Amino acid sequence: MTTILWVLATAIGLLAVGFWWIRRNNLAVYPAGRAPRELRPLNTGCELGAQIMMATTAESAGGTTGTRSSGASPAAPGPAALKRRKKTPGPPRREFLRTGLLVVVGGMLASFGGASLAFLWPTLKGGFGAQIDVGDEGEITQAIRDGGGRFEFPSGRSYLVAYDPGLDPDGQYAEITNGAPFMALYQKCVHLGCRVPWCESSKWFECPCHGSRYNRWGEYQFGPAPRGLDRFAVRVEEGRVVVDTSTVVTGPSRTGGALKQPPEGPHCN
Numbered sequence: 001m002t003t004i005l006w007v008l009a010t011a012i013g014l015l016a017v018g019f020w021w022i023r024r025n026n027l028a029v030y031p032a033g034r035a036p037r038e039l040r041p042l043n044t045g046c047e048l049g050a051q052i053m054m055a056t057t058a059e060s061a062g063g064t065t066g067t068r069s070s071g072a073s074p075a076a077p078g079p080a081a082l083k084r085r086k087k088t089p090g091p092p093r094r095e096f097l098r099t100g101l102l103v104v105v106g107g108m109l110a111s112f113g114g115a116s117l118a119f120l121w122p123t124l125k126g127g128f129g130a131q132i133d134v135g136d137e138g139e140i141t142q143a144i145r146d147g148g149g150r151f152e153f154p155s156g157r158s159y160l161v162a163y164d165p166g167l168d169p170d171g172q173y174a175e176i177t178n179g180a181p182f183m184a185l186y187q188k189c190v191h192l193g194c195r196v197p198w199c200e201s202s203k204w205f206e207c208p209c210h211g212s213r214y215n216r217w218g219e220y221q222f223g224p225a226p227r228g229l230d231r232f233a234v235r236v237e238e239g240r241v242v243v244d245t246s247t248v249v250t251g252p253s254r255t256g257g258a259l260k261q262p263p264e265g266p267h268c269n
């Protein structure tokens with residue numbers, strides 16, 4: 001009988017301790033073994049170890065654990081709470097990277113397009129393809145005389161030669177000279193495009209490539225060229241000689257020349 005009482009007392013005592021332990025760890029609302037993972041006690045073997053591990057886990061997660069007195073973690077943040085805590089205000093990372101990539105690619109394309117346009121855009125001020133102010137009328141006249149009959153200005157890829165309307169009775173070149181005592185000839189050979197130099201001895205323009213020759217006014221004289229040299233309109237404005245290199249005027253036909261000028265010396269080619 002005494003043994004039975006002793007066993008009953010021991011069982012009641014164990015049950016009391018068990019209930020006390022369950023209430024202390026807030027496990028009373030969960031069936032055994034079904035509590036959430038974060039609420040399950042850590043298997044440390046001792047209460048002090050459990051407390052240390054819980055504190056370490058909570059600190060590494062960046063959360064506030066509060067005071068705990070056992071291995072259970074009723075106040076520990078769950079995975080969802082940790083996820084929410086990691087989120088920062090602003091656009092999602094993927095959207096931010098996509099926008100950044102678009103900005104970089106757009107910037108590169110804009111730079112490339114701008115550089116291409118700058119390279120291809122014609123120079124409309126002072127260069128070939130524009131209205132070129134060659135210089136003072138008196139100085140140009142003197143330069144032509146000093147040059148033996150022509151003045152070269154490379155920026156316009158042209159020659160200026162003296163033009164005398166008295167030698168052009170039909171006014172063949174009146175329209176492109178506009179009353180100026182000059183005519184502007186394009187240096188480009190009308191045969192295959194070589195630059196045609198001035199021949200000091202003959203006072204003609206003579207092409208070194210295939211032997212075409214043109215007189216002082218760029219009119220056809222000899223060789224495979226189909227016509228005389230092309231030319232540009234000239235005008236004198238307030239004493240300044242201006243050549244319009246924006247428009248190429250087709251040269252006269254092989255037989256359409258006006259100037260009667262035989263070679264004044266040996267040919268260069």
Ligand code: FES
Pocket residue numbers: 189190191192193194207208209210211212223224225
């Ligand atoms: S390119 Fe001048 S003659 Fe042929």
